Amino acid sequence: SYVLTQPPSVSGAPGKTARITCEGNRIGGKSVAWYQQKTGQAPVLVIYYDSDRPSGIPERFSGSNSGNTATLTISRVEVGDEADYYCQVWDRNSDHWVFGGGTKLTVL
């Protein structure tokens, strides 16, 4: 089955840039979505189709995907961005959604 690997934690200083990676075999050939989940809340879609943002998501959130790594970039990090972030792809081989293990973003 397809596996997505994320770092367990990432930290960023307010106003700086934080990057969260998602590794998978030839993930560049798949469409990646990213979800933000704050403590006690449901996930919220922040990036889809690698780099598109849903309405209401700040431009500070951006995504890229190439080779074996997809990346969620959060510019000008704010305290309110502290959350768990999950990447997700559709695995056509198994017809399953696959989530990464999640990355906890801490804003220092």
Next chain:
Amino acid sequence: EVQLVESGGGLVQPGGSLRLSCTTSGFTFSRCGLNWVRQAPGKGLEWISYISSGSDTIYHADSVKGRITISRDNAKNSLYLQMNSLRVEDTAVYYCARDNGAGTPIDYWGQGTLVTVSS
């Protein structure tokens, strides 16, 4: 406003059964695919099942295959998950989540319902 509201969670003994429901509003239910995604306490997200808009396509994760049935009632704008032979490791918050067809992004989630499997 798109809304998905899960219900039916609770405490159940190992080997027992439970039926979860998800009632929705604010969108054309019959045109959307729907998923169940769960999250064990302190753990990550785990997709478990998908049903297409017309119920003609259904997928299950291997971890629950044979123990769950996903269904929907387009007349009632509702999604269901029948879970049987429940195990301790099925303890989780269960979310219903909408997409626009298999493989399209999941764009809205409910707030979840907690299922606890314990003796």
